Amino acid sequence: MVAVNLWSSLTRFTDGARVVEIEATTVAEVLNGLVTAYPGLAPIIEGGVSVVIDGDVASGRHTPVAPENEVFLMQRLKGG
Amino acid sequence: MPKDELKELHLVGTRPDRPDGLDKVTGRARYGADISAPGMLWAAVVRSPHAHARILKIDSTKAEALDGVKAVVTRADFPTGLTGEDWNLQENTMAGEVALYDGHAVAAVAATSALIAQEAARLIEVDYEVLPHVTDVDDAIKPDAPAIRPGAADASVPEGMPPNVVRYIEFGHGDVAAGFDDADLVMEKSYKTEATHQGYIEPHACLGQLGEDGRGEMWVCTQGHWFIRRMCTAVLGIEAAQLRVTPSEIGGGFGGKTTIFMEPLSLALSRKAGGRPVKLVMSRSEVLRATGPTASASMDVKIGMKKDGSITAGRAEFRMQGGAFPDAPVDMALYCAFAGYKMPAVEHIGYDVLANRPKCAAYRAPGSPMGAFAVESLVDEMSRDLGLDPIDVRLKNAVVEGDRASYGPKFGSIGLVECLEAAKAHPNLQAPLGPNQGRGVACGYWFNHGGETSVSMAISEDGTAQVSIGTPDIGGLRASIALMTAETLGIPYEDVRVNVVETGALGVNEPTHGSRATFASGLGAVEAARQAIGEMCKRAANEWGIDAEAVEWVDGAAQPAGPNAGKFPPMTIAEIAGKMGSTGGPISGHHESVPEGVGASFGTHVVDVEVDPETGRTTILRYLVVQDAGRAIHPSYVEGQYQGGAAQGIGWALNEEYVYGEDGRLQNPIFLDYRVPVASDLPMIDTVIVEVPNPGHPYGVRGVGETGITPPLPAIANAIHAATGARMRHLPMTPAKVLAALKA
Numbered sequence: 091m092v093a094v095n096l097w098s099s100l101t102r103f104t105d106g107a108r109v110v111e112i113e114a115t116t117v118a119e120v121l122n123g124l125v126t127a128y129p130g131l132a133p134i135i136e137g138g139v140s141v142v143i144d145g146d147v148a149s150g151r152h153t154p155v156a157p158e159n160e161v162f163l164m165q166r167l168k169g170g
Numbered sequence: 171m172p173k174d175e176l177k178e179l180h181l182v183g184t185r186p187d188r189p190d191g192l193d194k195v196t197g198r199a200r201y202g203a204d205i206s207a208p209g210m211l212w213a214a215v216v217r218s219p220h221a222h223a224r225i226l227k228i229d230s231t232k233a234e235a236l237d238g239v240k241a242v243v244t245r246a247d248f249p250t251g252l253t254g255e256d257w258n259l260q261e262n263t264m265a266g267e268v269a270l271y272d273g274h275a276v277a278a279v280a281a282t283s284a285l286i287a288q289e290a291a292r293l294i295e296v297d298y299e300v301l302p303h304v305t306d307v308d309d310a311i312k313p314d315a316p317a318i319r320p321g322a323a324d325a326s327v328p329e330g331m332p333p334n335v336v337r338y339i340e341f342g343h344g345d346v347a348a349g350f351d352d353a354d355l356v357m358e359k360s361y362k363t364e365a366t367h368q369g370y371i372e373p374h375a376c377l378g379q380l381g382e383d384g385r386g387e388m389w390v391c392t393q394g395h396w397f398i399r400r401m402c403t404a405v406l407g408i409e410a411a412q413l414r415v416t417p418s419e420i421g422g423g424f425g426g427k428t429t430i431f432m433e434p435l436s437l438a439l440s441r442k443a444g445g446r447p448v449k450l451v452m453s454r455s456e457v458l459r460a461t462g463p464t465a466s467a468s469m470d471v472k473i474g475m476k477k478d479g480s481i482t483a484g485r486a487e488f489r490m491q492g493g494a495f496p497d498a499p500v501d502m503a504l505y506c507a508f509a510g511y512k513m514p515a516v517e518h519i520g521y522d523v524l525a526n527r528p529k530c531a532a533y534r535a536p537g538s539p540m541g542a543f544a545v546e547s548l549v550d551e552m553s554r555d556l557g558l559d560p561i562d563v564r565l566k567n568a569v570v571e572g573d574r575a576s577y578g579p580k581f582g583s584i585g586l587v588e589c590l591e592a593a594k595a596h597p598n599l600q601a602p603l604g605p606n607q608g609r610g611v612a613c614g615y616w617f618n619h620g621g622e623t624s625v626s627m628a629i630s631e632d633g634t635a636q637v638s639i640g641t642p643d644i645g646g647l648r649a650s651i652a653l654m655t656a657e658t659l660g661i662p663y664e665d666v667r668v669n670v671v672e673t674g675a676l677g678v679n680e681p682t683h684g685s686r687a688t689f690a691s692g693l694g695a696v697e698a699a700r701q702a703i704g705e706m707c708k709r710a711a712n713e714w715g716i717d718a719e720a721v722e723w724v725d726g727a728a729q730p731a732g733p734n735a736g737k738f739p740p741m742t743i744a745e746i747a748g749k750m751g752s753t754g755g756p757i758s759g760h761h762e763s764v765p766e767g768v769g770a771s772f773g774t775h776v777v778d779v780e781v782d783p784e785t786g787r788t789t790i791l792r793y794l795v796v797q798d799a800g801r802a803i804h805p806s807y808v809e810g811q812y813q814g815g816a817a818q819g820i821g822w823a824l825n826e827e828y829v830y831g832e833d834g835r836l837q838n839p840i841f842l843d844y845r846v847p848v849a850s851d852l853p854m855i856d857t858v859i860v861e862v863p864n865p866g867h868p869y870g871v872r873g874v875g876e877t878g879i880t881p882p883l884p885a886i887a888n889a890i891h892a893a894t895g896a897r898m899r900h901l902p903m904t905p906a907k908v909l910a911a912l913k914a
Binding site for chain 2: 095097098099102130133134137142144145146147148149150153160162164165167168169170
């Protein structure tokens with residue numbers, strides 16, 4: 091299981107949990123697992139998010155993730 | 171890359187001539203408006219004079235009767251059924267039922283000359299029903315504010331929020347209340363920043379051609395031509411591959427040219443005019459009224475601090491308007507606000523609010539300057555109240571590698587402490603200050619970005635190399651790519667030509683944004699060069715009859731890797747390239763990726779100002795930028811980025827703002843009234859390049875383009891306070907505002 095840290099205003103979709111456990115080995119499985127467990131997150135995730143693994147923004151859905159990784163969901167990062 | 175390995179570099183870190191310098195000083199460089207084509211038409215746009223108005227009727231009869239007019243388009247000429255950001259882009263390109271801001275396009279015309287097109291635009295009659303409007307963020311968030319786009323809020327907004335709140339975010343960690351209880355000093359203040367424009371010298375310009383078969387071409391001034399392609403084709407309902415987009419030379423972007431504003435209009439007009447190419451060039455007034463400025467912000471910040479300067483807790487609540495469309499960078503502002511500090515407990519709350527203003531676009535570290543203005547001002551105020559040195563307070567709380575960022579994840583390699591120490595040691599801090607003079611310090615942060623990247627490199631028959639990149643060169647990219655490619659290949663800088671190529675020549679590239687181009691396209695060029703080196707080693711091995719693994723690449727030549735590999739004289743890149751047609755064909759390298767390992771960049775600015783007590787005018791006496799570049803590939807360009815960022819931040823701090831009248835119309839849509847700093851306003855800006863190499867890049871590169879605009883806002887406010895005792899919490903700090911504060 092991977093512990094996924096959410097931003098706190100998402101807790102209204104996760105029964106109050108700021109950290110949720112998802113069975114996943116890739117970023118895609120993290121995102122799909124979040125939507126399956128908490129369907130209210132679907133529009134947020136479909137709107138675009140960044141998955142940060144051990145401080146580095148994951149490059150894509152196939153990026154591997156493991157239980158020992160620290161995983162954060164963040165708003166989609168962009169720049170000027 | 172370890173530091174001692176960096177010392178062995180021959181070209182990276184040098185300052186060769188700029189490859190585009192001669193073209194630019196002789197006028198040979200071709201910018202957006204310089205492109206023309208046979209049979210070309212000129213376009214003009216009809217824009218709403220109202221901040222908020224229902225469009226009742228558009229009558230183009232008189233315009234179409236004018237000799238030379240070839241096409242008129244309105245929203246009726248665009249496909250329906252778009253959703254999400256595609257709909258936002260289409261709606262901003264051409265208003266549908268309602269004009270949402272002063273300057274919003276409602277119709278466009280193409281004619282055989284620019285004058286005829288402008289006259290035809292004047293002949294298009296639009297009937298409006300004027301609606302209530304709101305332009306100020308604090309007014310727009312009120313529950314009884316005019317609802318601009320009911321139903322536009324996304325799923326992040328809880329029920330019961332005011333009607334113009336379209337996104338909502340909360341994040342943080344730790345026990346904030348306990349942190350404030352633990353502090354010796356707790357202060358809470360409110361701050362405001364006004365919308366500013368990127369202020370690029372070159373207005374938006376394009377030449378579009380689209381036939382009835384759905385195939386088209388576009389030449390355009392842009393930071394990212396694949397974005398232009400995706401957005402234009404989405405807005406017009408055509409297939410992406412059928413539109414070929416070629417970027418022109420670019421006269422500045424700063425984030426404002428990462429999106430579309432009027433480009434689809436030239437294509438729509440062309441399609442309606444039988445496929446004739448249509449040129450569309452914005453005036454400065456159109457640029458200011460209808461292209462993305464940054465957001466304006468209203469911010470509350472609370473900080474708890476111990477007597478020794480340790481921060482115990484922080485709270486930030488930001489409200490931002492980004493025009494009549496979602497996406498004000500309130501999230502990024504909050505992520506960056508406390509980023510430089512170890513925060514035992516912190517809470518962030520953000521509201522993205524609609525207002526009757528143009529759709530905001532990215533502007534250099536979008537959001538970060540506003541957040542820094544609020545937090546860095548308050549940290550300075552508290553440091554002074556506690557009798558502490560503002561640099562020492564920042565050093566005491568500064569994040570280092572492995573620390574948890576205020577926004578959650580842990581930092582990798584970063585150089586904030588190195589920046590603060592370099593600033594502290596700089597001679598500018600010893601310069602004596604006279605009457606009415608003061609010194610201010612502030613730090614800034616930007617994440618930087620990887621992004622979709624595709625690079626191709628080909629070896630020529632004479633052993634020179636050409637690199638094809640898809641990220642337009644705004645601030646020295648071609649020089650930096652040439653240096654990294656030449657360094658990797660072991661050939662002279664002058665032997666590499668870097669071309670920014672059109673959308674048909676490479677895979678998808680994100681724009682030159684997010685301070686990513688030198689990092690990501692540079693990484694791609696290095697990997698492409700390494701791929702070519704592998705092939706050249708193989709060709710040499712075949713000639714020598716040894717295994718390719720027994721060949722190494724040294725100083726631009728293949729050579730046996732050791733005494734056991736055989737005795738052969740080195741085979742140079744020119745010798746290998748000269749025979750490539752008979753040894754296996756062209757030699758090239760390619761790289762496609764979304765690179766990870768992006769290196770974040772911190773910076774520290776120190777400014778000395780003098781405030782005229784009679785007029786309130788602030789003069790910048792000295793300005794120092796210290797920033798972590800990871801590794802400066804071409805230091806002159808890096809220094810230029812530092813100076814440019816500081817200059818824009820100085821303008822934001824002292825002069826620049828969008829001024830709206832009671833009628834919701836922009837009052838200052840020309841550069842005479844929207845005042846950007848000019849050379850005579852500024853001293854020579856001193857720079858120090860700190861180099862804490864980014865382990866995620868082969869040459870240690872961090873992006874440097876954005877961080878520099880972040881600290882000037884608070885640094886100057888802090889300096890004005892030091893000079894006068896007046897604490898300015900609302901930008902810009904114009905002479906009138908400063909004078910009022912002095913008299914208060």
